[in-house]
Amino acid sequence: MKIAFHGAARTVTGSKHLITLNNNTQILLDCGLFQGMGRVTDKLNDYFGFDATKVTYLVLSHAHIDHCGLLPKLVADGFSGTIFCTSATMDLARILMMDSAKIQMQDAEFSNRHLREGEEMEEALYTDQDVNKTLSQMKIVEYEEEFEIDQYITLRFTDAGHILGSAAVHLTIREDNRSTRITFSGDVGRYGDLLLKSPQQFDQADYILMESTYGDSLHKDLDPIEELLLDVINQTCKVKKGKVIIPAFAVGRTQELLYALNGLELKGKLPDVSYYVDSPLSSKATEILKNHPEVYNNGVKEVLKVDHDILAFKGLRFIESVEESKALNQDPRPCVIISASGMAEAGRVRHHIRNNISNHKNTILMVGYCEPNSLGGQLIAGKKVVEIFRDEYDVKAEVQSIKSMSAHGDYEDLLHFLSCQNPEKVKQVFLVHGEYDIQQNFATRLKDAGFKHIAIPEYHQEFELD
Incomplete structure (x- = not known):
């Protein structure tokens, strides 16, 4: 089994993590837009780093556009499998992806009206028709439901407390007469959020893909x-x-x-x-x-x-x-x-x-x-x-x-999220969704908490899972 990191690798946006089983089944965790990367943003969003037609399933953690915003392009490029998410995520993803398509088309039109000599016409990444096709491939899996994707893969969502419908993704993968548990945190919310419930605990995992956006920050003790x-x-x-x-x-x-x-x-x-x-x-x-x-x-x-x-x-x-x-x-x-x-x-x-x-x-x-x-x-x-x-x-x-206004947990929240795990039983923690210097600091905190094997993947880097 292998896992490759095609987005949110040493950066925060563009979530895309591809698991490939020995039988060549491919599970893509999220398919989000890169955002705010300067002039390279468009190039990053044009290239997946993998073949969309070979992806078997997609599991969506939540509806923020840096996690779902390239789904319509994936479908337009040939992905024909099922997209699994919570019901609230489907509701939000529908309006967010439609809005994204509309904004892209409007911004392209605005830029093309102000083209300078020698500049190429801009095109939107996808259309509202691509969004509609994407929605037809989505399937609802509710929180805490043990859902068998196929005979080899079981999916379970737990509430991540980040936004409405957000989930941590838990996969149990059976191959070579053994089971492997992989948890993807998605984006972890705050304990004591203004509106939402706190993130749920989850069962022991062998491998954890852990977000680290605020891996060296504390939100508490700030003014109301x-x-x-x-x-x-x-x-x-x-x-x-x-x-x-x-x-x-x-x-x-x-x-x-x-x-x-x-x-x-x-x-x-x-x-x-x-x-x-x-x-x-x-x-x-x-x-x-x-x-x-x-x-x-x-x-x-x-x-x-x-x-x-x-x-x-x-x-x-x-x-x-x-x-x-x-x-x-x-x-x-x-x-x-x-x-x-x-x-x-x-x-x-x-x-x-x-x-x-x-x-x-x-x-x-x-x-x-x-x-x-x-x-x-x-x-x-x-x-x-x-x-x-x-x-x-x-x-x-x-x-x-206002630094205290964040739907992302700080490093204490992230450590709290992982406190339900026995660090000695976790074979590897992969830090994703964070800037590299922040991830290095958070890795030190994880080691202090007992997690021995921590990797910070580079863009498109692939790991073989033991």
Whole structure:
């Protein structure tokens, strides 16, 4: 048996991990878009590193676009097998992949209208027809169900606590008269998340593919999110009379922001300005979350006893049309605009940043992880000039970051997630979904916790499993 790492290898995005059995059955764990990798991003998304037609099954951990965003291209390139995921992941993946196709086509059209001499036309990676075909190949497997994919492979999902529907993937593979247990963490959520339940424990594994995005960071002991939001909004909207632009992933982060702002209203502290969620996708994702109240943690359930809609408050408006979105940039009044994507790499938020970045009255508030080369990553790093849609802009707006707002667990959460394992029985831990220096630091923590065999795979590197 072999495993190869074709994405999220010494980087965070582009999740793709390919298991090949002795009988040539191939199981692909996730098929996500690379994001925020600078000029090489398009090339990375064009090349899988394997033959799509030879992949037998695909198991999807969750619906974030860096985990599901290349599924339609995989199908378009010849993958005809079944895609296994939870029901909520299917609901979210449907809207996320459709939105991704739409954004790619719109961005390609925008870029092609502004082609410079000698430049080639841009093309979208896939179309909405490819997305529909992908959806027809998806099959629901619920949490904790022991599902036999075939006579050699059993699948089980446990709740990873990352976003709605997110799962850790557990495979039992039977070959050569023995069983091998492989666990893929997907993205691990936080213990004590604002909205969701904590990650579940799981059975002993032989091999673990472990995410490490925040493998050397601690989120705790930071100021409460509500108070940080309140300070930024007051200073920008009330004092400077400017706008707060918040790039936020449509799934997870946007809903956490709405929940925190709703909490300010319940306490009578919410500033009296207009709040816009400028992302049709975010609106749909919010409704999907409302339809799954079973995922809420006990704290949220207590709030629901006094507030039937925890994601709504005075002054909130969801923006749908492109015309309404453009009108926000012509409106000089102070406001808060929450818009996808979280790394500011695509979608309407890039237009909002472009129109507001050179005004000192405004604030761009980052609320999650950004690849260093992404627009969001460059802003967090303090760059004074950034490129947006091929033009350069001076960064005069204030850039702030709320580091405690992350759907990813910190190193204590990750170690907690692994605490149900006997380290002596784990043959190998493969660290994925992290920057290399962070992974090296987390590997040291894992060794201190008793895990002896730890590998940090390179891009396209293949390992033979004992």
